[in-house]
Amino acid sequence: MTAPILVSVSGLSKxxxxxxxxxxxxxxxxxxxxxxxxxxxxxxKSTLLKILAGVEEPDxxxxxxxxxxxVVYLPQEDRFHPEETVEQALLSVLVQANFGGxxxxxxxxxxxxxxxxxxxGHTAEDAYRRVWTISSRMNLxxxxxxxxxxxxxxxKRLALxxxxxxxxxxxxxxxxTNHLDLEGILWLEKILLQVPFAFVLVSHDRVFLExxxxxxxxxxxxxxxxxxxxxxxxxxxxxxxxxxVAAQETHEQVLANKVRREIEWLRxxxxxxxxxxxxxxxxxxxxxxxxxxxxNRNTLKKTVDIAFDTTGRKTKRLLEAxxxxxxxxxxxxxxxxxxxxxxxxxxxxxxxxxxGKSSLMQLLYGHVQPDQGTLRRADGLRxxxxxQKREQLDxxxxxxxxxxxxxxxxxxxxxxxxxxxxxxxxxxxxDQLGLPISLLSGGERARVLIARLMRTPADVxxxxxxTNxxxxxxxxxxxxxxxxxxxxIVLITHDRYLLDTLCDKLLALGHGKNGLGExxxxxxxxxxxxxxxxxxAPSGSAHRIPRGIDRETGRGTESSKAKIRRxxxxxxxxxxxxxxxxxxxxxxxxxxQELRQALEAPENATDAEALTTLATRxxxxxxxxxxxxxxxxxxxxxxxxxxxxPT
Numbered sequence: 001m002t003a004p005i006l007v008s009v010s011g012l013s014k015x016x017x018x019x020x021x022x023x024x025x026x027x028x029x030x031x032x033x034x035x036x037x038x039x040x041x042x043x044x045k046s047t048l049l050k051i052l053a054g055v056e057e058p059d060x061x062x063x064x065x066x067x068x069x070x071v072v073y074l075p076q077e078d079r080f081h082p083e084e085t086v087e088q089a090l091l092s093v094l095v096q097a098n099f100g101g102x103x104x105x106x107x108x109x110x111x112x113x114x115x116x117x118x119x120x121g122h123t124a125e126d127a128y129r130r131v132w133t134i135s136s137r138m139n140l141x142x143x144x145x146x147x148x149x150x151x152x153x154x155x156k157r158l159a160l161x162x163x164x165x166x167x168x169x170x171x172x173x174x175x176x177t178n179h180l181d182l183e184g185i186l187w188l189e190k191i192l193l194q195v196p197f198a199f200v201l202v203s204h205d206r207v208f209l210e211x212x213x214x215x216x217x218x219x220x221x222x223x224x225x226x227x228x229x230x231x232x233x234x235x236x237x238x239x240x241x242x243x244x245v246a247a248q249e250t251h252e253q254v255l256a257n258k259v260r261r262e263i264e265w266l267r268x269x270x271x272x273x274x275x276x277x278x279x280x281x282x283x284x285x286x287x288x289x290x291x292x293x294x295x296n297r298n299t300l301k302k303t304v305d306i307a308f309d310t311t312g313r314k315t316k317r318l319l320e321a322x323x324x325x326x327x328x329x330x331x332x333x334x335x336x337x338x339x340x341x342x343x344x345x346x347x348x349x350x351x352x353x354x355x356g357k358s359s360l361m362q363l364l365y366g367h368v369q370p371d372q373g374t375l376r377r378a379d380g381l382r383x384x385x386x387x388q389k390r391e392q393l394d395x396x397x398x399x400x401x402x403x404x405x406x407x408x409x410x411x412x413x414x415x416x417x418x419x420x421x422x423x424x425x426x427x428x429x430x431d432q433l434g435l436p437i438s439l440l441s442g443g444e445r446a447r448v449l450i451a452r453l454m455r456t457p458a459d460v461x462x463x464x465x466x467t468n469x470x471x472x473x474x475x476x477x478x479x480x481x482x483x484x485x486x487x488x489i490v491l492i493t494h495d496r497y498l499l500d501t502l503c504d505k506l507l508a509l510g511h512g513k514n515g516l517g518e519x520x521x522x523x524x525x526x527x528x529x530x531x532x533x534x535x536x537a538p539s540g541s542a543h544r545i546p547r548g549i550d551r552e553t554g555r556g557t558e559s560s561k562a563k564i565r566r567x568x569x570x571x572x573x574x575x576x577x578x579x580x581x582x583x584x585x586x587x588x589x590x591x592x593q594e595l596r597q598a599l600e601a602p603e604n605a606t607d608a609e610a611l612t613t614l615a616t617r618x619x620x621x622x623x624x625x626x627x628x629x630x631x632x633x634x635x636x637x638x639x640x641x642x643x644x645x646p647t
Contacts, residue, residue, distance in 0.1 A: 021219075173200070
């Protein structure tokens with residue numbers, strides 16, 4: 001049985017400049033749906049949420065809302081009256097909701113007074129009971145606490161509480177994980193998995209999307225309808241998107257072959273003496289238009305080109321710290337911290353807001369001096385620092401000046417590139433070069449900073465929340481660029497996917513039982529998560545990765561009495577598979593080459609059915625060959641690691 005539709009849209013279009021955000025969007029949002037809304041920066045995700053909430057009007061199209069449906073909108077930026085208390089912030093929105101005002105989170109003009117009665121059916125006691133219930137559930141600070149004194153994370157919790165207290169039928173959340181630390185994100189996941197209502201959320205956090213959604217919608221003009229909707233979580237979406245993109249690329253290839261044949265026919269100068277000849281001429285022009293449309297859509301899938309420059313230094317000890325301690329504002333952040341950065345080190349730093357992650361990064365860079373311990377850097381060490389607050393960018397200069405400070409040329413890896421070429425590498429249009437930095441979005445500013453980092457040869461990259469405001473396609477390319485960087489990387493991020501796939505160890509900062517700062521190393525995110533869920537279980541001493549960690553489960557099996565025995569070679573089955581992979585790859589390469597030649601053979605050029613079949617077979621052959629390459633790399637890497645593992 002189909003769930004009732006709460007809100008539906010038909011033919012929605014919106015543009016702020018000559019470049020439209022989206023057009024012709026039609027879909028419905030039903031009860032029980034938990035939709036993740038994704039798309040490249042500038043695709044119109046936030047604007048679509050505002051249109052659904054009634055905060056903004058579309059240029060074309062209609063929004064239909066089921067009668068008595070309460071839609072609540074939670075924007076990216078939290079809006080509170082500076083003199084409001086926590087209790088007043090909740091009461092004010094509850095009063096407005098009960099009076100039947102706008103269902104989006106309102107701007108607080110004045111703090112709510114303690115009313116004697118609420119609208120019909122709601123007494124003061126009812127209101128305060130609901131405030132107390134939501135405050136307890138969300139673990140909010142005392143009701144008398146001024147909102148202006150709250151940190152970004154606590155303001156986000158309060159904003160979410162203001163949304164939930166209205167008991168929505170449909171909740172619209174724009175980047176709800178912004179300003180939340182990892183603990184806050186896990187808390188938010190738990191809340192959203194328990195709510196009874198439908199919601200739509202915009203997020204770039206792939207693990208968050210995987211956990212809480214049951215439908216993904218991607219806004220992207222690369223698709224024929226301008227968006228792609230897939231039932232299921234994020235991993236299901238990735239599988240189906242890959243198939244659709246591959247089919248669209250195959251369709252372009254088939255169309256190109258058809259158009260090539262028709263152009264050759266047209267060049268022979270056929271005379272439109274018959275209806276049949278004229279129909280073929282018309283069909284040839286239609287095919288050309290269709291090919292241009294498909295080619296343009298496929299071109300839109302291009303992403304940022306990210307690769308970091310390196311000095312090529314081979315020094316094993318780039319940076320070494322022993323017994324580091326730091327106290328700021330009378331608060332001990334950490335002590336007795338040891339650290340060694342070598343080429344290839346990938347260190348992720350975790351911790352709640354306020355535990356000293358950014359302070360540690362500034363200490364490593366040299367902006368802050370430690371209270372205790374020693375910090376030694378290799379002679380001539382070159383470090384690049386990505387500041388999460390984007391303070392390195394002058395808001396008054398133009399994009400052109402930020403990308404090419406010395407003129408119209410950029411030198412990257414000993415090559416001179418024109419600023420327009422360099423800008424296109426980061427998906428900036430030539431007409432944007434004259435814009436001041438202050439007019440760029442958060443994601444665009446992040447791309448500018450990444451462009452500047454790439455031009456500076458470095459031994460160590462210090463990256464403080466580089467993923468903030470970056471869309472998922474750029475995230476994926478950033479990850480690849482970081483993997484290929486040969487130097488050391490120290491990374492602060494709440495992106496669990498990036499922590500898990502890039503970092504070879506994690507350093508967690510936090511507060512111990514005595515209230516003092518602690519620093520502990522973990523093998524990976526899974527081990528940290530297992531320790532978090534069983535805080536009394538042993539998880540290794542500070543500053544060391546416990547021995548005998550199962551990297552799949554993250555659970556430690558350390559023993560202070562027995563020495564962990566390590567395997568030093570592949571299993572029998574793995575070794576046999578590795579020995580036979582060279583022949584399998586050679587056979588697969590031959591199949592792939594034969595299919596490619598058949599696809600280009602003149603005798604098949606006029607057979608559309610044969611071309612389609614060959615293109616499909618070639619796609620499968622290429623995928624099989626890629627799988628073999630990846631399996632070979634995995635087994636050879638594992639063999640090398642086992643041979644060099646300490647006993």
